[in-house]
Amino acid sequence: MFGTIFMTLSEEDYIKAIYHLGKGDNTTVSTNGVAEQMETKPSSVTDMVKKLSEKGVVNYRPYKGVSLTEHGQKIALSLVRKHRLWEVFLVEKLNFSWDEVHEVAEQLEHIKSEKLIDQLDKHLGFPEVDPHGDPIPSKKGEFKKTIKKLLNEVAIGTSGICVGVKDSSPPFLKFLDKNKIALGDTILILEKEEFDGSFYIQVKDIKIHISNQIASNLYLKITA
Amino acid sequence: MFGTIFMTLSEEDYIKAIYHLGKGDNTTVSTNGVAEQMETKPSSVTDMVKKLSEKGVVNYRPYKGVSLTEHGQKIALSLVRKHRLWEVFLVEKLNFSWDEVHEVAEQLEHIKSEKLIDQLDKHLGFPEVDPHGDPIPSKKGEFKKTIKKLLNEVAIGTSGICVGVKDSSPPFLKFLDKNKIALGDTILILEKEEFDGSFYIQVKDIKIHISNQIASNLYLKITA
DNA sequence: ATTATTATTTAGATACGTCTAAATAATTGT
DNA sequence: ACAATTATTTAGACGTATCTAAATAATAAT
Numbered sequence: 001m002f003g004t005i006f007m008t009l010s011e012e013d014y015i016k017a018i019y020h021l022g023k024g025d026n027t028t029v030s031t032n033g034v035a036e037q038m039e040t041k042p043s044s045v046t047d048m049v050k051k052l053s054e055k056g057v058v059n060y061r062p063y064k065g066v067s068l069t070e071h072g073q074k075i076a077l078s079l080v081r082k083h084r085l086w087e088v089f090l091v092e093k094l095n096f097s098w099d100e101v102h103e104v105a106e107q108l109e110h111i112k113s114e115k116l117i118d119q120l121d122k123h124l125g126f127p128e129v130d131p132h133g134d135p136i137p138s139k140k141g142e143f144k145k146t147i148k149k150l151l152n153e154v155a156i157g158t159s160g161i162c163v164g165v166k167d168s169s170p171p172f173l174k175f176l177d178k179n180k181i182a183l184g185d186t187i188l189i190l191e192k193e194e195f196d197g198s199f200y201i202q203v204k205d206i207k208i209h210i211s212n213q214i215a216s217n218l219y220l221k222i223t224a
Numbered sequence: 225m226f227g228t229i230f231m232t233l234s235e236e237d238y239i240k241a242i243y244h245l246g247k248g249d250n251t252t253v254s255t256n257g258v259a260e261q262m263e264t265k266p267s268s269v270t271d272m273v274k275k276l277s278e279k280g281v282v283n284y285r286p287y288k289g290v291s292l293t294e295h296g297q298k299i300a301l302s303l304v305r306k307h308r309l310w311e312v313f314l315v316e317k318l319n320f321s322w323d324e325v326h327e328v329a330e331q332l333e334h335i336k337s338e339k340l341i342d343q344l345d346k347h348l349g350f351p352e353v354d355p356h357g358d359p360i361p362s363k364k365g366e367f368k369k370t371i372k373k374l375l376n377e378v379a380i381g382t383s384g385i386c387v388g389v390k391d392s393s394p395p396f397l398k399f400l401d402k403n404k405i406a407l408g409d410t411i412l413i414l415e416k417e418e419f420d421g422s423f424y425i426q427v428k429d430i431k432i433h434i435s436n437q438i439a440s441n442l443y444l445k446i447t448a
Numbered sequence: 449a450t451t452a453t454t455a456t457t458t459a460g461a462t463a464c465g466t467c468t469a470a471a472t473a474a475t476t477g478t
Numbered sequence: 479a480c481a482a483t484t485a486t487t488t489a490g491a492c493g494t495a496t497c498t499a500a501a502t503a504a505t506a507a508t
Contacts, residue, residue: 008495032456040495042455043457043496043498047457048495062457062503063457093347094347096339104337104339115320115324116318122318123317234464234466255486255487264465266487267468268465270486275465286487287485
C-alpha cells in the first residue's frame with residue numbers, strides 16, 4: 001500500500017464537504033449541494049470533482065452526482081479525526097470554549113504529520129468524542145455511533161455531552177447558566193426520582209437535582 | 225491601528241526568509257539570496273517582492289535589494305514566535321525529538337489565531353527559548369539575545385542548551401550518548417575543578433563530572 | 449409529450465505563484 | 479575605462495482554483 005497521496009488544502013476541503021453531505025455513508029451528493037456547503041459556485045465544483053475523480057478519490061458521473069471512493073473515505077475520516085482531536089486539545093488544554101474551536105480546528109486539520117496526530121491523541125488520553133459530543137474516528141477509521149436524546153430519555157448510569165436545548169427561552173437559559181450547565185459539558189445521570197420524574201445528575205464533579213421539566217428540555221449526545 | 229493584514233502562506237514564507245537572511249536586523253538582502261533560501265528562482269522573488277512592497281511590508285528598490293519595513297518585521301517576529309512556541313510544544317508535550325520538529329512547526333506557524341498562540345504560550349509556561357536554544361519573541365516582538373559558547377567558556381551557575389559539538393568523532397559522540405547528553409538538553413554548570421579544568425554539570429536532574437577536553441568540545445547556547 | 453424550470457457542465461476570463469528565456473543593470477578584472 | 483561576468487528584472491507561459499455567462503441535460507408541470 002502506498003502512503004496517502006498528496007492533497008491540496010482545497011482538495012481536502014472538497015473531500016470533507018462531500019463526506020459530510022453524504023452523512024458519513026457513501027451517499028451520492030449533488031454538485032449544487034457541494035457548492036452550497038463550500039460557499040462556492042457549481043461550476044467550480046464540477047472542475048474540482050473532475051480532478052478528484054482523476055486522482056481516484058471520488059466517483060463522478062456527469063449530471064449524476066459524486067460520491068467518495070474507498071480511498072476518498074479514508075482521507076475524509078482522517079480529516080475528521082484530526083479536526084476533532086484538535087478540538088479536544090483546544091478545549092481541554094488551551095481553555096477554548098465550545099463555540100470557539102471550529103474555525104481554528106478547520107485550519108489545524110490540514111497539518112500533515114502522522115506522528116503529530118498520534119502523539120496528540122496520546123497526549124489527550126485517546127478521547128472518544130470531541131467537545132460537541134461527536135465521535136473521533138480511530139487511526140484505522142473506525143468510530144462509535146452517537147445519538148442525541150433528551151436527558152429524561154437517557155438510562156440511569158450513562159453519561160453524555162450537553163449539545164443543545166429544546167426550549168431556548170431566556171428563563172431556561174438563565175437557569176442553566178445559574179446551575180453552571182453549559183454546552184459541551186459532560187453530564188452523568190445519577191438517579192431518577194420516580195415520585196416527580198426529577199433527576200439527580202452530575203455536571204463537572206458537582207451533583208445537582210433538576211426537575212423533569214428541565215430534563216425534558218436538554219439534549220445530550222451519548223455514545224451508542 | 226488595524227489588525228495585521230492578511231498574508232498568504234507564500235507571502236509569509238518570503239517575509240520569514242528575508243528576516244532570517246537579514247539576521248533579525250533590518251539588513252538589505254539580495255534577490256538571489258532570497259531565491260536560494262527559498263529554493264526558488266530569482267525571477268519569482270522579484271515578482272513576490274514587488275507585491276510585498278505594494279502591501280507595505282518590504283522596502284524594495286530594483287537592483288538594490290529588499291528589506292523589511294517595520295510592519296514586515298512585526299509579521300516576521302510573530303511568525304518566529306509561533307514557530308518556536310510550536311517547537312516547544314512538540315518537544316515538551318508530544319515527545320518529538322530535537323530534530324523532528326522543524327518541518328511540522330513550519331506548517332503550524334501559519335495557523336491564524338491570536339488566542340491560540342496566547343493560550344499555547346501559557347500552556348507551555350511562557351518559555352523563553354525553543355528546543356534549539358533560540359529565543360522566543362514576546363507578543364510585542366521583544367526577545368533576549370543568545371550566544372553560542374563552548375561549555376568551558378561559560379560562567380559557573382549559568383545554564384544553556386546543548387546545540388552542537390566541535391569534535392564530531394564517533395568516540396566523542398559515543399561518550400555523549402553513554403552519558404545521556406543529547407542536543408537540546410539543558411545543561412547547568414555547577415562547578416569547575418581548578419586542578420584539572422574539569423567541570424561538574426547537571427543534565428536533566430543528573431549531576432555528572434566531565435573533563436576539560438569534553439567541556440571544550442560542547443557548544444551551549446545561553447541567554448545573554 | 450411537450451414546455452418550462454432547474455441543475456449541471458462547458459467555455460472563456462482572472463488572480464496567484466511559479467517557471468524559462470531574453471534583456472538589462474551592476475560589478476569585476478585587466 | 480572597457481570588456482567580461484554576474485545579478486536582476488522583464489516578458490511571456492503554465493498550473494491551480496476560482497468566477498461569469500452561455501449551452502446543455504435532467505426534471506417538473508400542464
